Amino acid sequence: MSIIERIKKGHFWKFHGGIHPPEQKFLTNDKPIRTLDLPDELILPLQQHIGQRGELLVKEGDKVLKGQQLTLLSSPMSVPIHAPTSGIIKAIKSSTIAHPSGLSDLCLFITPDNVDKWQERQSCEDFYQKSPQEIINKIANAGIAGMGGAGFPTHIKISSKPSINYLIINAAECEPYITADDLLIREQSTTAIDGIKILDYVLQPEHILIGIEDNKPDAIKALKKATKDIKKITVCVLPTKYPTGGEKQLITALTGLEVPSGQLPINLGIIMQNIATCFAIADAVINDTPLIRRVVTVTGQALAKPQNVWALLGTPVNYLLEQCGYQATKDKNLIMGGPMMGFNLANDQVPIIKTTNCILAPSKQEVSSENNEVDCIRCGQCADVCPSQLLPQELQWSAKAKDHVQLQKLNLFDCIDCGACAYVCPSQIPLVQYYRIAKAEIRQQQMLDVQAEKAKIRFEARKKRLEQEKIAREAKHKKAAEARKASMNKKNEGGSSATSAVAAALARVKAKKASAQAAKNNENSITEQPTQDIDTKSKVAGAISRAKAKKMALNKEAKENNTVVEAKVVNTAKSNKTDKDKDKDNDNDNDKKARIAAAVAKAKQKSAQRASSIEQKPEIQSVVEENTSSRDENKKAKISAAVAKAKEKAKAKKLATAEIKDSQTSADSEINRQEKKKIAIAKAIAKAKAKAKKQQKEETK
Amino acid sequence: MTTLIAIVVLGIMASLFGALLGFASIKYKVEGDPLAEQIDNLLPQTQCGQCGYPGCKPYANAVANGEAINKCAPGGDDTIKKIADLMGVEVQPLDENHDQDNSPKVAFIIEEDCIGCTKCIQACPVDAILGAAKQMHTIIIDECTGCDLCVAPCPVDCIEMRPIVQTTQNWQWDLNTIPVTQLD
Incomplete structure (x- = not known):
């Protein structure tokens, strides 16, 4: 069959x-299943199942709708939780959870808004349409x-x-x-x-x-x-x-x-x-509709009206008990789950979770919480009732002796914690509690063993790494030392050989000789000193002239700055003015010519003294350039510069023909320089005058 | 004549067995000390050095060579008992020089105070500290054996040993605790 x-x-x-x-x-x-009013607060532990808890999707103060997902299905072994009613997330903090240890875990506290508003739902009448x-x-x-x-x-x-x-x-x-x-x-x-x-x-x-x-x-x-x-x-x-x-x-x-x-x-x-x-x-x-409520049997002789209720997940146990007429006794003994496999609650604030099927509030006669354990009498009743066909009394002894090897040999992990053995035990030995302890200890030990093995591997790996590093370091040092040695040897070889020493000595002698000769040369060069003196003199003169030119330029600039605004105003009269400037310049020319002639004479005298003034040239040139460049800065200056150039050319022609036909080329160039300077000065004066005139004009206007 | 035969036969047999033993000793040679290996497996592998040896393996070797079995503080009485069983010697109480408190702990770096000196990293026997020079360091709790070795080198005393937080995963049933009572 x-x-x-x-x-x-x-x-x-x-x-x-x-x-x-x-x-x-x-x-x-x-009695039928009763639907309860909303409690004042719902406490939702993030983890209500075996596995990992999901990632939070909400934060404190968020408004949530009934059925809204609160944690994410982040790993395969996680299970999301949902809001059992609409309301506000009051807090996310640690709170006592439904666990025999009475330990705390992260919980969401929801304050219901009593509207009980659902999130949008799509009902599916024919699920065969879905894969x-x-x-x-x-x-x-x-x-x-x-x-x-x-x-x-x-x-x-x-x-x-x-x-x-x-x-x-x-x-x-x-x-x-x-x-x-x-x-x-x-x-x-x-x-x-x-x-x-x-x-x-x-x-x-x-x-x-x-x-x-x-x-x-x-x-x-x-x-x-x-x-x-x-x-x-x-x-x-x-x-x-x-x-x-x-x-x-x-x-x-x-x-x-x-x-x-x-x-x-x-x-x-x-x-x-x-x-x-x-x-x-x-x-x-x-x-x-996500899992947000379940049927819970609230029972026990300590209750006035025990009944099955539709409890929203997160409903505190004390609310359920209150609704079922709980008469609190002096020493509260509350059991979550049935009397056989349930566990005592640490307090009545713990919430209903997905796995809670019963809250038992027994009277003292029903379930005694006292422990009257006496010695085992080897009656063997426990072995008779064990649904897993284990040997409970053997297990008990091994559990008391903490003999984990023997416990595993006796298949402790096939025990389903049903508590039948403890129920029948005439000595009232809480056998199943011993097994629970032993199981937890063995699991802990296994975890520690894994950790120890990991630590050992890491320690060995570290030791190996350090050794390798040490070897590498030594090799490096050795290499460096060798390199140092090699370079030292090279130097030593050069120094120690006799020939090189001789060569060095010879070199030293030569150097001495050379220095002696140099001293002699110096003596010879003393005769040449006057010319050098002249050089310095001419340099000084050049510097002075440069300084003067600069001063002039500065003065001129200052004036210009003062008159910038005016200049702008009289822009229209510019052409006239420039004409006038030209006339004035022509008038001044005669005086200037005389002065220039004198200067040229002086210069000639100087140049005669000079052996060479080549070095000076670029300096003076640069001064002139500087002057011109500073003048370039505004239009007026440009115009005057153009005028000055024209004059300069004329003068240069005159000078060349009348006076210095026979002079040396170097002197010639020197004259040119000097002239240029003079011209620049003249120009500046002319400008100043022009400005004065302008001012006058302005005033008259 | 008989005597001679006896001597020859016994001599041949002796050389045969000798050769066999010599071959076996080479062929079935055991690498390392098997006893030390077994002891090492019993030790908690915190690598803390509290026994006076640089790590669990060296202490295991020392025990195999006659060192006292009661020097492993993290292992405590359980480990001493296991080693005593293995070695066939008397169980001794834990060496009095050691801390009696062998509750599991992990190192914790107060990160605000860490100056990033890397001294603790060098001290850690299992590379459970993460960090770099002048960067904040932190402990990888899952790898930390609670050996205490990183506490002393810290120049700013920012490492402390904290007891492992009890969760529902590592919680132990205990019948001897005071029964849970409710406070209203």
Whole structure:
């Protein structure tokens, strides 16, 4: 008889062990799921699943709409979170999260604006139009993680698919208090089945099995009704036994297959999803509603009206308890999750997250938080009930001795933390707590080992590098030393050889001789000194004349500056003036000629004394040039310069013919220079006069 | 005659076995000291030098050659116990010269105070400090072994050892802690 035939006939397998804790589902399974008012504040931990948290998309003070994505799907193992209602991000800070450690993690604090305004949604009536990949992306972006308790990202689970034999929907809900899935199936069976259909479309499994315990008759009826047209889906009613809802246990119970130690169900072609996850998938794909709320069973005998509620993610536990009539006892004992696998909460400010299916507020009689552990009596009941067929008492001893090697030999990591062993233990040993500690320690040790190995590799690499650097440095030093040595040797060779010493001595003697000769030459040159004196004299004269010329030029410039404005005004009368200037110049010419003649005579005398005045020439020339250049600076100066040049030419002609026919060429040039200077001076005077005239004219005007 | 035969036969056998042993000693020669390797694997590899040896490997070699087994401060009693088991000697308490506090720590550079002298970089045995001359340095926390060696060379005392922050990832269940109580 094949597996599926057996299932069709309702013959199932049994898994080892299991317990029958007293049923407490009656507390909540007769009331509908209640929708609560918005709390005053929502606290959203950035990480609500196994994996990494996403990157933040919002900042403090941002206004968010209901369903708006708050973190990014930044790595494959991350799951985004969404705003459960519209409001303002009040703070992003560390706060106590739902974790047994009571540690803090980064949380978003949202203050609802009570408008509850949705972001734009696009519902999709026919998901068969979409490609499976599109649906997987949709699920990933809706922030869906396994809602049964572990919180494994759903999009990872359903995107790794070889050929799937069985898709198993877990609706067993074996914890004795929780009725969240039961109520969800009863009220929302159509949507839940839609979710299963979506998974069917994406995964294409051969069979779909819904595992449900027989203590939920209404839910079974609802499921059967909803699936009666679908051949592929089989609703499998299993006898009530804890922990049927465990993944491996449910697989064994439904198919008789056992997932090997250290392997995943996918290796057997089996994928399991919780029924609440299916509902969330349907909501996300069809209604474009991300995972922002879930059904939470708020139960326990410390509550006046325990009930299942639709809780927005981020709702603080104390708000839920308040709504369900919590009578606070002196020592609060709050459990998140069921009584078997849940953990005690550090305080009642922690928020509901994606994996929270139950808040249990037990009375003192229900769950005692006292630890009355006594020694193990080797009764072996724990081994009888262990669903993973481990040896709990052996494990306990090894865990107490911290013998990690032995623990791993005893397959500690196959323990599913179900707590059946602790439940049956007559010595009240919290066995499962010991295993949890041991598991955490082993994981920590493994992490440390990896780190130590890494540190070792890095240390070795560094040592090697340093050695190489040292060798390289030594080689470099050696090379440098050799180079130094070689160059030293070269020098030494030159100095030490006898011939070179002799040569040096000879050179020194020669140098001495040369210096002696030079001294003699100096004596000879003393006779020539008068001419040199003359040279200096002429230089002095040149300098004086230059200074004079400069002075003149400066004076002239100053005057010009004063009269610039006036000059501009009388621009029109310029031509007349220049004519007048010319006339004046002609008048002055005669005086000047006489003076020039005298100067020329002086110059001749000087030139006679001079042996050579070649050096002087360029200097004087440059002076003249300087003068002219400074004059060039404005128009008037240019005009006067032109006039002066004309005069100069005339004079030069006269001089050349009348006086200095027989003079030397050098003297001639000297005269020219002198003349030029004189002319420049004359010009400057003329200009000054012209200006005076102009001024007069202006005044008269 | 019999005696002679006996001597000859035994002589041949002796030379045969000798040759065999000689061959085996060359063929199956073990590189390094296997005991030192095993001890090195037990040490925490912080490379801190608190044992007086420049790194874990040299200390492992020394222990293999008879050095005291109780000098590894970061490893603490756990490591001493493991080495004692391996060596078949008595467990000793940690050497009294060492700090008793071997809680895991990482170095932290107060970056505002760092002058970029690179002295800590040279001191770090696992190259876990990032930086360059006259540039701010920082610790790569994931690589830091908490060996303490960078603290002393810092001329401006801007390096401090901080306990590793407890997160949900490295949190340990502890039954012996005071039970969680609520404060209202």
